[in-house]
Amino acid sequence: MNVSVALFTADLRLHDHPGLRAAAEARRTVPLFVRDRGVTDAGFAAPNRLAFLADCLRDLDAGLRERGGRLVIRSGDVVDEVCKVAAETDADEVHMAADVSDYARRREQRLRRALEAEGRRLHVHDTVTTAVAPGAVTPASSDHFAVFTPYFRHWSGQHLRAPLTAPRTVCVPEGVGSEELPSRTSIVGLSPGLATGGEAEGRKLLNRWLRNGITEYENLHDTLAADATSHLSPHLHFGTLSPVELAHRARQLDGPGAEAFVRQLAWRDFHRQVLAARPSAATADYRTKHDRWRSARTAREDIAAWQEGRTGYPLIDAAMRQLRHEGWMHNRGRLLTASFLAKTLYVDWRIGARHFLDLLVDGDVANNQLNWQWMAGTGTDSRPNRVLNPVTQAKRYDPDGAYVRRWVPELARVEGPLVHEPWKLRGLDRAALGDYPDPIVELADGLARFRRGRAGG
Structure with a gap:
């Protein structure tokens, strides 16, 4: 047989x-x-x-x-x-x-x-698990692309295989022993808003996204309160959805939203081809800047405030609270919280990456570690010393403060742009915030510390 x-x-x-x-x-x-x-x-x-x-x-x-x-x-x-x-x-x-x-x-x-x-x-x-195999496209002088733009150009020119239908029948030999199927009901320590897994759920989300969401993706994907991303990353991580099928179906729709979504699939493949060529990048700097990072011991209180969403910077705190509640975080939030920890607080990026892996349902060695390295300036970013200002970014990507008010209830009654700068409130308005903290670091001080540390001074 x-x-x-x-x-x-x-x-x-x-x-x-x-x-x-x-x-x-x-x-x-x-x-x-x-x-x-x-x-x-x-x-x-x-x-x-x-x-x-x-x-x-x-x-x-x-x-x-x-x-x-x-x-x-x-x-x-x-x-x-x-x-x-x-x-x-x-x-x-x-x-x-x-x-x-x-x-x-x-x-x-x-x-x-x-x-x-x-x-x-x-x-x-x-x-x-990828749309294009890690070694399918390489530059003439290396075993992988270290810059996304030329990688994407070559990736876009690749012929994707046709998606396959599910098998009609699967005949299992008799007598093969199996353990019981696991259940989430026996698992403790879950995020309260954790999404449901499984291929059936993933395909429902995909169909809804292609029907109602992808058209506006290019315009809204960075707007935090709009929540206009696909939420498909956990299904890609567990492989309940095929990146090949996603790329094909998005391209059939055409338009800026579909193009932007396909570009994100390419970013996912980009990180995988980097990790395939440089497996040490999971734990070591891809391009070292000889940083003198603050450690878990020396930055203990700052790390705890960041993890708990109590930094005093509302957008950072909102994103970190979303992570704890859902086991997921908006992509713009991931960029901002990573920049804040690695550059404004000057804490070793591996500490942040580990915390994300402890909570993210889509926690993925390639995407998580290499995105953290990107924001820490030790990865493939061509501008490794850029620092994202959490106040400026908040006013740009959460202009009405709706995202902050959703996740930081202490600020729910703060009207207007001061929701992003509550330390400017005075008297009774400030007292109404209860125990919401003042900023744990002045942005200018954090920037100066980062520049000193990176320069080795």
């Missing part, structure tokens, strides 16, 4: 899944997900992502059952568990998606060696 294993990782969907489609060509297929002990040991099993993952796995199992199959769940070392399932079912081959992190690539190498030692084959499929 011809048997294959479809190993799911960050690709928890049935639609447009090259690995699953290839595996389903066998007479019997084992759809397998391993709850990876290595991810837990590395500290990446954050509650919000575990809950979203549980939703995704339950939805994936439901979709497979509609097609005559089911999802097999195991826990432990991925290589050991895949080899056990392959031996139990006498599987000839295993199919999985390519990934770019150092851990994922080492896992792939270990799995290939182990399977080949048993006379089995591993097939790794590109363009499952």
